Amino acid sequence: MAEVPFIAIEGPIGIGKTSLAKRLSDQFNFHLLKEIVEENPFLGKFYDDIDEWSFQTEMFFLCNRYKQLEDIEKKYLLKQKAVIADYHISKNMIFAKRTLQADKFEKYEQIYHILTADMPVPNMMIYLHASLDTILERIKMRGREIEQNIKASYLAQLAQDYETYMNEFEIMHPNIPVIRINGDQLDYVKNQNDLEYIIHEVQKQLQTFQVAPK
Incomplete structure (x- = not known):
């Protein structure tokens, strides 16, 4: 029996992960898994004062994503039904490394590895990346009030963190295909041709999977 597709979409804040996940879920009739974001009661405080609220924020995300x-x-997945998610749980470590003080990060890392030791791992990744200007524009366009205090410097650092992480991911997981999408060049929300290009790239990778009905 072939692996059931479990696709994760990743990239910096505001890059368009959920928008793409919804479109691909509709296209392939895969179950859509959306991360919990605005429900995090610490997130607004986090963007106002990262040092003070980072541990609470990251722990909330970790526990919810684990569940x-x-x-x-x-x-x-155990019923051979395909899933597409607008996040990969390993993003927790990207954010934690950037925001937590050393002593708290050590505690967080231990908890992370305990919780994720036997979690299902995506077998396809879609990595969305773009320039800081594009990321800022998309955050502004979607208009989440909670995100309006995010500092551009933090977003720039985060984008670089993602790039480093994805380069390492491809080395560590050579058997997991990574589809890289440049958000400066492709706008799958406004341009149907761009969306069809991404669908085609995903379809090529899906040819190795045996997909059960939803």
Whole structure:
């Protein structure tokens, strides 16, 4: 039996992960897994004072993503039903390394590895990246009030962190295909041809999978 597709979309804040995940979910009739963001009660405080609220914020995200993946595994993946997610749980480490002080990061890392030791791992990644100007424009366009205090310097650092992480990911996981999408060049929300290009790239990778109905 071939692996059931479990696709994760990753990239910096505001890059368009959820928008793309929705479109691909509709196209391929895969279950859509969306991360919990605005429900995080610490997020607004985090953007105002990262040092003070980073640990609470990251722990909330970690626990919720752990629960989501646990449910997804039982309800879909183990039943050979494909899933597409607008995040990869390893993003927690990208943010934690950037925001947590050394002593708190050490504690967080231990908890992270305990929780994720037997979690399902995506077998395809879509990595969205773009310039800081594009990221800032998209954050402004979607108009989440909670994100209006994000500093451009933080977003720039985060974008670089993602680039470093994805380069390392491809080295560490050579058997997991990574589709890289340049958000400066492709706008799959406004341009149908751009969306069809991405669908085609995903379809090529899906040819190795055996997909069960949703």
